[in-house]
Amino acid sequence: MTLAEFYSALEAMGISLVFLMLVFVPMEKVFPAKKHQKILRPKWLLDFCFFLGQYLLWSGLVLWTLNYFADYLTSIIPNSFQQKIASQPFLLQVFEVLVLSDFLIYWGHRLQHNVDFLWRFHKVHHSAEHLDWLAAHREHPLDSIYTIGLINLPAFIMGFPLESIAGVIAFRGIWAIYIHSNVRLPIGKLRILIGAPELHHWHHDLDRRAGNYANISPIMDVIFGTYKCPDKEPEKFGIQEETPNSYLGQLIEPLLPKRVWDRIKQGSEKL
Amino acid sequence: MKNKIIKVATLTLFSSLIIGFVAFQSGYFGGKKSSVSGSPNGSTLINQADTIQKVDSIKWKKSFLISSSKSFVIHDPLKGLEDSTKLDSSLQIDPLIYSSKSGIIVTPEDLKKMVKDSLEQDSIKRK
Ligand SMILES: [Zn+2]
Numbered sequence: 001m002t003l004a005e006f007y008s009a010l011e012a013m014g015i016s017l018v019f020l021m022l023v024f025v026p027m028e029k030v031f032p033a034k035k036h037q038k039i040l041r042p043k044w045l046l047d048f049c050f051f052l053g054q055y056l057l058w059s060g061l062v063l064w065t066l067n068y069f070a071d072y073l074t075s076i077i078p079n080s081f082q083q084k085i086a087s088q089p090f091l092l093q094v095f096e097v098l099v100l101s102d103f104l105i106y107w108g109h110r111l112q113h114n115v116d117f118l119w120r121f122h123k124v125h126h127s128a129e130h131l132d133w134l135a136a137h138r139e140h141p142l143d144s145i146y147t148i149g150l151i152n153l154p155a156f157i158m159g160f161p162l163e164s165i166a167g168v169i170a171f172r173g174i175w176a177i178y179i180h181s182n183v184r185l186p187i188g189k190l191r192i193l194i195g196a197p198e199l200h201h202w203h204h205d206l207d208r209r210a211g212n213y214a215n216i217s218p219i220m221d222v223i224f225g226t227y228k229c230p231d232k233e234p235e236k237f238g239i240q241e242e243t244p245n246s247y248l249g250q251l252i253e254p255l256l257p258k259r260v261w262d263r264i265k266q267g268s269e270k271l
Numbered sequence: 272m273k274n275k276i277i278k279v280a281t282l283t284l285f286s287s288l289i290i291g292f293v294a295f296q297s298g299y300f301g302g303k304k305s306s307v308s309g310s311p312n313g314s315t316l317i318n319q320a321d322t323i324q325k326v327d328s329i330k331w332k333k334s335f336l337i338s339s340s341k342s343f344v345i346h347d348p349l350k351g352l353e354d355s356t357k358l359d360s361s362l363q364i365d366p367l368i369y370s371s372k373s374g375i376i377v378t379p380e381d382l383k384k385m386v387k388d389s390l391e392q393d394s395i396k397r398k
């Protein structure tokens with residue numbers, strides 16, 4: 001990364017930070033899900049490190065990997081297949097891309113909770129004990145590559161230009177942050193179409209297999225029997241495992257075998 | 272009563288910002304279209320491709336800043352710059368710099384100067 005690129009990432013980060021605070025802080029104050037949670041609640045700084053890391057350190061790596069992956073896919077998928085897809089009515093293509101993407105992310109996410117190797121990385125996201133818009137950014141970069149890869153896979157395979165539905169993509173992006181926010185706002189039937197914080201908060205329950213794996217529409221959860229919607233908030237968010245308290249620790253711990261990590265931890269405790 | 276006003280105001284702010292953001296990302300007010308879905312856990316919001324494609328990123332940032340600051344200028348400063356280049360050949364900026372796909376790196380300072388120039392007057396050429 002050149003200095004100019006870093007500067008530009010810094011600016012994007014600053015703009016996003018101000019924008020996201022404008023969008024979510026008033027909502028969290030006026031319609032709180034947990035009434036006594038402060039804006040600067042415990043561990044906000046750790047989540048802020050993840051936020052900074054996403055913009056300043058990892059976005060380039062994630063995008064590079066994704067490009068690499070997309071190029072590879074283009075090289076193996078027959079052109080005739082993509083042409084056949086392209087000849088379908090546009091709205092049908094949009095429907096296919098969104099449903100396939102939701103389907104993949106549902107099962108991909110369920111696997112993240114059930115397969116230990118994937119959980120190692122995904123548990124970083126779940127280690128947050130206080131949920132809000134900032135906690136949404138707590139995510140291991142390798143976990144990001146996995147989910148962003150899956151979510152874009154149908155579009156890559158179909159050769160569908162996502163920029164033609166950039167508005168939909170943008171909405172899904174900001175809504176994904178919203179469902180983590182400390183907000184409770186009854187939106188009625190719309191919930192089944194776009195999801196809501198009260199559903200995703202249950203996904204962050206201490207129970208690792210609590211359900212609600214879909215992030216936008218909960219339809220996949222309804223179909224596959226993991227939908228959960230009690231009318232109260234979970235008592236506690238987080239995970240049962242012990243997790244590192246520092247940003248660096250959270251990044252490194254999933255990469256190392258458990259005994260190596262334990263040895264490092266013991267060493268640092270002795271110091 | 273007061274409570275209700277606060278609630279309505281908050282909801283209005285929330286929905287207008289979201290609508291504005293969606294519109295911006297779909298290419299209104301000169302925003303750059305997002306071509307990749309971010310992580311459903313809420314990853315980097317503003318199109319990540321921009322941090323890689325340097326020149327493009329500068330282009331959208333400019334549009335963002337302009338459309339968000341009080342003036343709602345739906346006028347592309349870069350276009351203005353192109354026009355002024357045509358009129359004034361003494362302008363010493365390589366036209367390649369602002370063709371969006373070229374990989375030449377412009378620092379934000381340069382850009383600010385260019386944008387300012389195209390909006391006000393050509394101070395660069397006086398150097
Ligand atoms: Zn999860």
